[in-house]
Amino acid sequence: MRLTVLALASVAALSLAACSKPADKVADAQADAVQAQGEMKADALEQKADGIEARTDGQSAAVEAQGEKSADAVRAQADAVEKQADKTADAIEKK
16 A cells, blocks of 8 residues: 555656646655655554454453544544645645
8 A cells, every 4th residue: 555655646746747847846746755655654543543443343342442432543643644744745835
């Protein structure tokens, strides 16, 4: 998954670089890298959340509920990381 995201970011950066000014090319490449890094961090957090749920599945209702609550918190963190990466990338592109 990480390699796919990085490959897509690289392709996007190269395609934008072909039809932009040099300064725009750099900003677009930086923005793509920020987005790709944010996506990788969010994916890692999602995997962590999945692991939490997997470890608590089949246990008592209280343990499962706590596991689900923890996993939801990690997923919220993943969403926040992704949102912040997008926000940072947008700011880079607007410069």
